Amino acid sequence: MKNKIITLILTLIVATAFGQDDVYPAKPFSGRLFIINGNVHVGNGQVIENATIEINNGKIIQVAQNIAIPQGDVRVVDAKGKQVYPGLILSVTDLGLKEIAESVRGSNDFRELGDLNPSIRSIVAYNTDSKIIGTLRANGILLAGVTPDGGTISGSSSVVQLDAWNWEDAAYKMDNAIHLNMPTFIIRPRRFGGGGGRLQQEEADPTKQALDKINEIKNFFRQAKAYSQEAIHTETNLKFEAVKGLFDKKQKLFVHADQVKQMLIAIDFAKEFGFDVVVVGGSESFLIADLLKQNNIAVILHEEHSLPAMEDDDVDQPYKTPAQLQKAGVLFALNDEHEESRFRNLMFNAGTAAAYGLTKEQALQAITLNAAKILGIDDRTGSIETGKDANIIISEGDILDMRTSILVHAFIQGREVSLENKQTQLYHRYMTKYGLK
């Protein structure tokens, strides 16, 4: 057989030659690629067993059983006994903006000063050389929505693909959303002094403070809308310019909100301004799932692996929230914003959702096609379907379960990307030291 069959072993041998700084982005691959014999999880709920995926010039040509492999210069990857999925999408993250948590200021570019910052763009600070990126790729996360933080309006996020030389290379969809942090209706207490200090409640009325702030934001958008209708500006306002895309729905408004009242205000924004509103966070969204559905508000659930908000809550509430949204018909994605494991457990958040009420394919959809829809990139990715980019991963087994979630191949736009990263490098280094390999 003339076809080059790339095996797992071969990949590893090639990869071990790299040092961390030598983990290169893959070369463009414009040829034909066939992934054969795999169990293809399309991303839309469908599973095609023992299927073949035909890829040409980075795009998926077809997915079906019994596709004939042509002779000649084609690359074939045998996925026999393995599970094939669309590349996973981390919807909202500070990846590439925050390297060493918050403790090393010099490594951070995720939070700008100021309160209304719609013109701030995350993409220009996105660091493709972040050592964290490689650990995500190795777990099948191929796309990420890089998002700024801080202030009330933080700026715009962009979607990047995770195998790039620089941010212009990485950009998959620029400025897809404007991010708004909804003011809180809960004021946290302070504790004074040392042991035994009692919690003290702030005296200000949190509801009034929140509503004042919300009025201020609405005023901003009302004026921005008027500005957008003006043909020629005598004075240019970059902040108004930055949100023009919201009014003609070229951008979405991502509202970071967890409390019910915050989400009700988010719905109000959608109604008043006609924005495409997405709730980010949404830990209390299960309480108003029907309302969210009625108003076509999508939700990005930040982190399922959280404690219940209240001691009285069902102990598994965060775990089963996705199933409650699914039942109500809400469009939702699952996200991972865990500061310590650094987002590499995205698929296990989905796994937990599957353990608590979703089907495995629904759970998968929440980190692939649903995420793509919410980010506005579902015309290009999110599922293994004809016409889309070949963003595909292959796992030894069920990717949602850590026992079997072992990646063997990952492709972004048809090119096979390295699964090596700083951690695998150190692993090989010390296995060698101890003579364990």
Place this chain on the structure above:
Amino acid sequence: MGKLRFYSLSKCLFLFLFFLLSAYSLVAQTTFPENDVADPRNNVFAFTNATIVKDAQTTLTNATLVIREGKIIAVGSNVEVPKDAVIIDCKGKFIYPSFIDMYADYGIAVPERQRTGFDFRAPAQMTSNTKGAFDWNQAIKPETDASKIFTVDDSKAKPLRDLGFGAVLTHQKDGIARGTGVFVSLGNEKENLVIIKEKASAHYSLSKGTSTQSYPSSMMGTIALLRQSYLDAQWYKSKPAKEGLNLSLQAWNDNQNLPQIFEANDKWNDLRADRIGDEFGVQYIIKGGGNEYQRIDDIAATKAAFILSLNYPQAMDVEDPNDARFISLADMKHWELAPSNPAAFEKANITFCLTTADLRDVKLFTANLRKAFDFGLSETKALEALTKIPATILNVYDKVGSLDAGKLANFLITSGPIFNEKTTIIQNWIQGKKYGVKEEEWNDIKGTYNLTITSANGSLNYVLDVKNNNSANVIAKDTLTTKFNFDGKLIKLSFSSASNNRRQQSHDTTAQSAMQQRGRFNAGRGSATFLLSGVANGEVWNGNGEDSAGNRFTWTANFVKTAPTATDSTRRKFPPRVGKVAYPFDGYGWDELPKPENILIKNTTVWTSETEARLDNTDVLVKNGKIAQIGKNLSDASAKVIDGSGKYLTAGIIDEHSHIAASSINEGAHSVTSEVRIGDNLNPEDISIYRELSGGVTSAHILHGSANSIGGQTQLIKLRWGLDDDGLKFKNWDPFIKFALGENVKHTTSQNNIRFPDTRMGVEEVMMDAFTRARDYENEMKAADANNKKKGVTPMVVRRNLQLDALVEILNKKRFITCHSYVQSEITALMRVAEKFGFRVNTFTHILEGYKVADKMKAHGANASTFSDWWAYKTEVQDAIAYNATIMQKEGLNVCINSDDAEMARRLNQEAAKSVKYGGMSEDEAWKMVTINPAKALHVSDRTGSIKVGKDADLVLWSDNPLSIYARPLTDIIDGTIYYDVERDLMLRKHISQERNRLIQKLLAEKKSGAPTLPGTPSFEVLLSCGDHAHHDGLITIDENEADGDVEINSNK
């Protein structure tokens, strides 16, 4: 003539009377010069015809009380009234001993606590700011003498007198050792005269108050400081030369013979305080927190007397369901049940007294006492708790607390039985001086009077129907619009000769009488208004007045007949319908604690964590809390059978590194705090216990945080949800201690650290220094022991040092280290320090660069306890890799996976499974990392951690392969008792929903009834952590950076 002699002879009545006369002549002269003509008085009063309640047990009817010069000289039915006595006829009145409040700060300025939030980045304050020869710690100030700072403050005394109080114990409520309290009367006299006992008590608390010194910064640090202070004071008695003069320790010792009062303010703190007392032979009197009813058996076991506030939580406004959502069931239940606290004490036969302390407004005292009666508190007990008991506790029952000859004339004159709703306190006599409370109530003027108005034009006759001091009606043919006021002596009365039926309806008794009158008479016309003023003199009132035409007149009102007395509201016979006390006091608590059972789990897949790792289709029998049998086709008639088919049975998960179930985690003020103990401040009601049971955890090692190089002593617990703090403890285990290295202990996040060390070089030296001091200390102790056994030598006294005691235990391999560690240099450095001193580091925890020095660790003999995949949250974890556990395991180390996180602990099975993914560990080895491996690291593998006959029955039944993300625990067994069951959990969810709803309806009704409500305030949950990393969980969870006793504020995350 000395007073003492007379006291000793005072049994003799003659001499006693003689003494009284002598006393009189003694006090007649004082050092205070007169600026007036001298006005000496006997102040002798006789209160006759009264119902006298001498004490809660003794009531005399138609009795007489005689007082002279501020003291009671006689009480009884046949008392001869002295000739010089002013007689006060108390017919119909009751006389009680006035009340005593043991927990006041009356007349003592309370230092203001600085209201600036603690600044994590501010430099620490290592030494006390108090100038002078005092204790090293600013919060230890036993030298504070309340009698020296007390000043009379009548604006504060009057509200207390109005409630019936006559004397209070007052002290400065600030600091951990607060000094002495002074017992004073509430009279408005010079301080010299109101002080009854100069030093009546010594006071302690668990709050450092205004102390700005960094240490202690935690509950366990506070407890350690108290314990060390007891030892220091003992040692100080030997007058150690190096210490010099220490006025604080001297005062500490001087105060020991006084009643020792400890402000604990919470049910668990009550127990903590009591244990400190037990250790040093002190039985504290404990000021409680109002939630003791939730653990009344534990409270009774302290054998302490309690001081209880009647400060109940206010109802909250729950009209907005989005606000109500964040109010916990526990908070709502406590609102409902708090008034049952005193009754619970009475029922449990615990000595207690009542205080006005902590009330939002002292006036609430009476109403709140009535609520306590509704819940079953008896009036007799309440009276005792306000009189005899506090007097007895303070050793002043010879002076106050009952109405007996020789005692202070502190008594109340009331209109009826003291606790009746309609009764008023008319006068409060303190040290023989009258203080009016509601003097206008002295004369019961209710009744019917004939009113005659006489003017030049002749007389008009009316009937005056007096309802009370502020309401009366003048009745002619019709009832007239009347205004009336009687202030005890003067009368103001006005009426209009025309009736006004509409107004009358609201003023007069019933609408029915108004109807009748309307039917008989037409409203009068051509009305005149009469304005009357006068004086009441018994049953005949006289005065003058003017009518609206300007005619002057005089008037007389003569009493005709008394009004029928309204029956007083009777006490509710049945306590109100309320929820039950659950253990713990929240939705997931037990109404009755679970008991061990014999359990047979049939036909299941057993993962043993032993050599033969998996047994298919096997039965496991649990008896008497132990694993009794493992095999096929087992049977036991006494056992409850659980069908395990299709399921998996494992040993319960052991979390080697946890920070749940404690009130504080970090005592970070000093670099060495081996004196503090997590076990001193366990919180058995942390919901994390239940949540972790739902994730299959049965044991957890509760560690001190990582704020300092040598942290505190740890506590291994079993998750026995529902038991008290002692019940959680893993009994008879080898004690451990937490150490830490690296960024946290060198305060990397602080901008201006002044706490040594600031580098890893310094961290190593802190360890060297600590163990060097410990070794010297041990030698000194041994030398002292040897010396003191010899005869005729001067005894050597060495200061017992709790900090060094713990380190000596490490040197002697009686205490074991689990050390927070990250990078390879510091790991190696600590191992070498240990080796120099001849011991081994038992466990390195976190140990994220363990893979770099696994060979050295193996040679040293350390265990490793790590995270599966955490990294990049600070500089020292840049090289952390998910393959760490696998490499260390392959290199031969005993490896555990821990959580260090209340959320992740619920998924430790999955964290273990990640080593299958990262590095290809076998499933059996992976499973051991959360069961038998941590048991070995903690020296309890002979008791738990695997399924083996004879071991504790700590078991979990899973729905699926336990390493799978799809697996869920169905049943958790600890020592043969089922502490978690998925079916019960579902039942509890329903119960919580019902109870919440019931209480919300009750709160809504409370608001509707007009009771004041607070805005709905979220029941914030403080989540303790290492101080290492912030994992934000939940909307109303607070991550506490306990390293500096601060709370992080995350308003929008």
